[in-house]
Amino acid sequence: MKPRFAFSISATDGAARAGVIAMQRGEIRTPAFMPVGTAATVKAMRPAEVRAAGADIILGNTYHLMLRPTAERMARFGGLHKFMGWDRPILTDSGGYQVMSLSALTKQSEEGVAFKSHLDGSRHMLTPERSMEIQRLLGSDIVMAFDECPPAGVDARRAEASMERSMRWAARSRAGFDAGEEHAARSALFGIQQGSLDEKLRARSAATLIDIGFDGYAIGGLAVGEGQAAMFGVLDFAPAQLPADRPRYLMGVGKPDDLVGAVARGVDMFDCVLPTRSGRNGQAFTWDGPLNIRNAKFADDQEPLDASCGCPVCTIWSRGYLHHLVRAGEMLGAMLMTQHNIHFYQDLMQAMRDAITTGRFAAFRSDFAARYRRA
Amino acid sequence: MKPRFAFSISATDGAARAGVIAMQRGEIRTPAFMPVGTAATVKAMRPAEVRAAGADIILGNTYHLMLRPTAERMARFGGLHKFMGWDRPILTDSGGYQVMSLSALTKQSEEGVAFKSHLDGSRHMLTPERSMEIQRLLGSDIVMAFDECPPAGVDARRAEASMERSMRWAARSRAGFDAGEEHAARSALFGIQQGSLDEKLRARSAATLIDIGFDGYAIGGLAVGEGQAAMFGVLDFAPAQLPADRPRYLMGVGKPDDLVGAVARGVDMFDCVLPTRSGRNGQAFTWDGPLNIRNAKFADDQEPLDASCGCPVCTIWSRGYLHHLVRAGEMLGAMLMTQHNIHFYQDLMQAMRDAITTGRFAAFRSDFAARYRRA
Numbered sequence: 159m160k161p162r163f164a165f166s167i168s169a170t171d172g173a174a175r176a177g178v179i180a181m182q183r184g185e186i187r188t189p190a191f192m193p194v195g196t197a198a199t200v201k202a203m204r205p206a207e208v209r210a211a212g213a214d215i216i217l218g219n220t221y222h223l224m225l226r227p228t229a230e231r232m233a234r235f236g237g238l239h240k241f242m243g244w245d246r247p248i249l250t251d252s253g254g255y256q257v258m259s260l261s262a263l264t265k266q267s268e269e270g271v272a273f274k275s276h277l278d279g280s281r282h283m284l285t286p287e288r289s290m291e292i293q294r295l296l297g298s299d300i301v302m303a304f305d306e307c308p309p310a311g312v313d314a315r316r317a318e319a320s321m322e323r324s325m326r327w328a329a330r331s332r333a334g335f336d337a338g339e340e341h342a343a344r345s346a347l348f349g350i351q352q353g354s355l356d357e358k359l360r361a362r363s364a365a366t367l368i369d370i371g372f373d374g375y376a377i378g379g380l381a382v383g384e385g386q387a388a389m390f391g392v393l394d395f396a397p398a399q400l401p402a403d404r405p406r407y408l409m410g411v412g413k414p415d416d417l418v419g420a421v422a423r424g425v426d427m428f429d430c431v432l433p434t435r436s437g438r439n440g441q442a443f444t445w446d447g448p449l450n451i452r453n454a455k456f457a458d459d460q461e462p463l464d465a466s467c468g469c470p471v472c473t474i475w476s477r478g479y480l481h482h483l484v485r486a487g488e489m490l491g492a493m494l495m496t497q498h499n500i501h502f503y504q505d506l507m508q509a510m511r512d513a514i515t516t517g518r519f520a521a522f523r524s525d526f527a528a529r530y531r532r533a
Numbered sequence: 534m535k536p537r538f539a540f541s542i543s544a545t546d547g548a549a550r551a552g553v554i555a556m557q558r559g560e561i562r563t564p565a566f567m568p569v570g571t572a573a574t575v576k577a578m579r580p581a582e583v584r585a586a587g588a589d590i591i592l593g594n595t596y597h598l599m600l601r602p603t604a605e606r607m608a609r610f611g612g613l614h615k616f617m618g619w620d621r622p623i624l625t626d627s628g629g630y631q632v633m634s635l636s637a638l639t640k641q642s643e644e645g646v647a648f649k650s651h652l653d654g655s656r657h658m659l660t661p662e663r664s665m666e667i668q669r670l671l672g673s674d675i676v677m678a679f680d681e682c683p684p685a686g687v688d689a690r691r692a693e694a695s696m697e698r699s700m701r702w703a704a705r706s707r708a709g710f711d712a713g714e715e716h717a718a719r720s721a722l723f724g725i726q727q728g729s730l731d732e733k734l735r736a737r738s739a740a741t742l743i744d745i746g747f748d749g750y751a752i753g754g755l756a757v758g759e760g761q762a763a764m765f766g767v768l769d770f771a772p773a774q775l776p777a778d779r780p781r782y783l784m785g786v787g788k789p790d791d792l793v794g795a796v797a798r799g800v801d802m803f804d805c806v807l808p809t810r811s812g813r814n815g816q817a818f819t820w821d822g823p824l825n826i827r828n829a830k831f832a833d834d835q836e837p838l839d840a841s842c843g844c845p846v847c848t849i850w851s852r853g854y855l856h857h858l859v860r861a862g863e864m865l866g867a868m869l870m871t872q873h874n875i876h877f878y879q880d881l882m883q884a885m886r887d888a889i890t891t892g893r894f895a896a897f898r899s900d901f902a903a904r905y906r907r908a
Contacts (some may be wrong), residue, residue, distance in 0.1 A: 198857065202864040227832065227857045235835060235853060243849045438864075457602065460610060474618045478610060482573060482602045489577040489813075489864060 163346040163373045169515045173424035176514035184246040186214040189421045192429040198242040202496045205244040212504030217429045220253035229295035237297025249300035252289045255307045286327045290334030294341045303331035305350045310383040317354040324352045325366040346373035364399035374405040381410040397424035433503045437496035440484045447531035456481040469501035538721040538748045544890045548799040551889035559621040561589040564796045567804040573617040577871045580619040587879030592804045595628035604670035612672025624675035627664045630682045661702045665709030669716045678706035680725045685758040692729040699727045700741040721748035739774035749780040756785040772799035808878045812871035815859045822906035831856040844876035
């Protein structure tokens with residue numbers, strides 16, 4: 159019988175870890191990158207194409223899905239997996255971050271967040287309990303605790319108050335999730351560490367979460383504008399504050415060089431809209447760094463996006479063709495650029511898993527840094 | 534060795550014919566529907582998906598391609614097939630129709646059409662000779678003669694003058710094509726019958742084209758706003774004016790019921806943007822008629838677009854999911870709606886080929902008409 163949630167680390171190399179999370183709907187190889195499927199679709203990609211790129215798990219957004227098509231409708235369709243045609247694990251966020259960044263007229267209280275939909279102005283309330291209910295209705299495999307994510311640069315007092323509220327919400331999330339019975343018996347719940355850039359606050363947050371007990375632990379409140387140096391500064395201490403035998407998930411990260419630096423510091427899971435959003439905007443990721451395919455210099459370029467890439471796009475089409483498609487506003491341009499980027503991110507994760515497994519992660523990291531030119 | 538161009542009719546049923554055109558790049562089963570790949574892409578579809586839907590041949594547009602990415606650039610890439618990754622036959626139009634409908638400040642003369650690009654205002658000239666050169670640079674398999682397509686409702690005098698100019702241009706197209714040597718030795722040239730709705734003008738046009746001699750004959754100047762009844766009126770006599778042993782191609786047509794009525798009247802080939810454009814606009818074709826997936830009644834509909842359709846979309850996704858995607862403006866919505874429509878059109882052609890081959894086309898046509906509700 160498949161386990162509900164079992165994380166095994168098969169190799170470590172410095173702080174970096176390679177392993178597998180076994181769940182009812184399949185295995186997740188770590189370090190893992192989760193493509194973002196905001197509105198029940200990884201934009202411009204069919205599920206089979208996402209899987210063929212190497213993804214073991216995708217992410218869905220509670221905030222978007224609760225507004226459209228709504229969690230209750232999704233449940234009538236048999237859940238998010240059946241609705242969108244993806245049968246492997248899905249992690250759903252709690253809606254806490256997006257409700258603050260996307261909706262209008264939010265009103266926060268100890269109870270939760272009241273807000274108006276950015277789509278039609280309708281009124282809604284997100285609480286830890288409602289977030290757990292929505293994620294259960296979606297049929298999520300990895301449920302995220304409902305939390306508050308303060309912006310970068312808040313003062314120490316606000317950072318502390320926000321972290322403490324998130325910890326109270328984490329306990330309510332745990333209780334709400336556990337009340338889910340059948341769903342709780344086949345899915346997992348992750349807590350989210352907060353505390354801005356402050357080591358002591360993050361230590362207190364971690365201790366509180368560990369006391370409540372979760373299947374995995376996310377590092378929240380980063381990638382909100384603090385910059386890579388500050389983020390790495392936190393990652394120099396935050397992963398070690400979390401249990402070594404549980405997956406560590408860095409939310410909303412990031413660029414390829416962010417991923418390499420975070421894996422080196424002990425992070426196991428990531429999600430980010432960058433490969434999909436950049437793809438739609440004409441940016442392709444390569445082992446030499448990102449390139450903007452709209453640039454006129456690519457009009458006559460008969461080489462693939464990345465000569466060392468084995469993805470279906472690089473196997474068939476040239477930079478010149480992609481340049482033409484993107485310049486002409488053709489949907490196929492966004493489709494192929496996205497497909498390449500999703501493949502590139504998965505190839506990057508596979509390369510890191512291989513390097514950790516064979517004990518040469520330091521060399522991989524150094525080779526990567528020498529070749530990869532950040533935009 | 535594969536023939537340059539060999540059309541064989543394997544079955545007839547009334548005026549309807551089923552057959553195969555054998556060419557260097559593959560066989561084209563007729564009656565054939567050619568998906569339109571305007572700008573070196575069938576919009577929102579990868580070539581492999583177009584092929585999997587059953588298409589033997591696609592259409593490219595000379596007017597669009599000469600402006601972007603330009604015929605000369607395409608030639609540097611090894612031609613349109615290699616550029617876009619489609620290795621089967623491609624028919625290219627001559628640019629004559631689109632230059633008049635899309636470009637600004639056109640100036641027609643006996644020589645050809647001078648115009649400004651709708652993209653950047655640059656000045657260009659299309660003549661029969663230049664059109665042949667462009668189609669050769671693209672590496673087209675079926676080249677269309679350069680012609681003038683008058684709008685519906687022109688007076689008899691203008692219809693006659695326009696037809697006669699098109700016939701002079703047809704002779705120049707033949708000479709221009711034949712000068713192509715290596716390309717002419719492996720591709721085919723079609724003439725285009727004009728003459729508006731007038732039987733005598735069309736008879737004269739056909740006789741002139743036959744005298745020049747072409748591999749196939751298109752019926753031009755229809756589907757320009759005259760309506761289905763007037764179009765069928767012309768198709769009651771036009772196909773018989775053209776050689777029985779050559780393919781007859783009705784340009785720019787059409788709706789599913791147009792195709793059935795035209796095949797019944799002896800047409801072998803079609804092209805139209807309808808399945809792709811409608812798909813992007815949320816319209817799906819089914820055996821019961823078109824449906825608009827944006828309609829609120831589909832929000833909770835768990836059935837596929839067409840219960841009798843075996844396409845990859847109907848196999849996996851519900852109307853409710855497609856409704857969600859299209860309403861949310863998700864690219865995957867346009868991708869899947871287009872894919873279904875392209876499959877539906879190819880299934881319709883296959884059903885007609887089967888019906889003709891088994892001598893039950895009249896029954897097919899009657900069953901189709903009884904079930905298919907036009908929008």
